Amino acid sequence: MSELRIFRDDKPGVRERTLTDGSKIADALAAEGILFERWKADVELAPSDSQDKVLAAYAKPIDKLKRAKGYVTADVVRMVPDAPNRVEARQKFLKEHQHAEDEVRFFVEGIGSFYLHLGPRVYQVVCERNDLISVPDNTKHWFDMGPAPRFTAIRLFSNPDGWVAKFTGETIAESFPPFGE
Numbered sequence: 001m002s003e004l005r006i007f008r009d010d011k012p013g014v015r016e017r018t019l020t021d022g023s024k025i026a027d028a029l030a031a032e033g034i035l036f037e038r039w040k041a042d043v044e045l046a047p048s049d050s051q052d053k054v055l056a057a058y059a060k061p062i063d064k065l066k067r068a069k070g071y072v073t074a075d076v077v078r079m080v081p082d083a084p085n086r087v088e089a090r091q092k093f094l095k096e097h098q099h100a101e102d103e104v105r106f107f108v109e110g111i112g113s114f115y116l117h118l119g120p121r122v123y124q125v126v127c128e129r130n131d132l133i134s135v136p137d138n139t140k141h142w143f144d145m146g147p148a149p150r151f152t153a154i155r156l157f158s159n160p161d162g163w164v165a166k167f168t169g170e171t172i173a174e175s176f177p178p179f180g181e
Ligand SMILES: [Fe+2]
Pocket: 093, 097, 098, 099, 103, 141, 142, 143, 165
């Protein structure tokens, strides 16, 4: 289930709040300038479906999002628990970083966890199927897919060139509870 867990950034062992209701999660994140919406991921995908097939299956909501929010391109990230690159893929965004472009994800299968470092707090957003999240540019964050990752997320971009991770060099991510362990 989608969940928002709020911590102080200097007290990773103490959860201040936990929200599981979709609209309450959306409200709490909106107060911080983060877009979180529930869309409908109602297509059953086959494990062998290609990126193009996933994009075709969700062409309608993708077009709607592009028109509504100005995204120009979309692609697909798909991870399965026995993927040979799962350790490397998990490590890639596990340290605190920022992008010059919004990080927009529509989860159409599975689950994964963002950690957003917002002022003195860390908002852990466990996203799952149906969730759309947009992490604004320059927001400090990290993403944990867990040791046995299973998710399919459609990524939307307004400027794909801007989507390069700039690491902050901080070790904060290591002190927070990892996802899925
Ligand atoms: Fe990121």
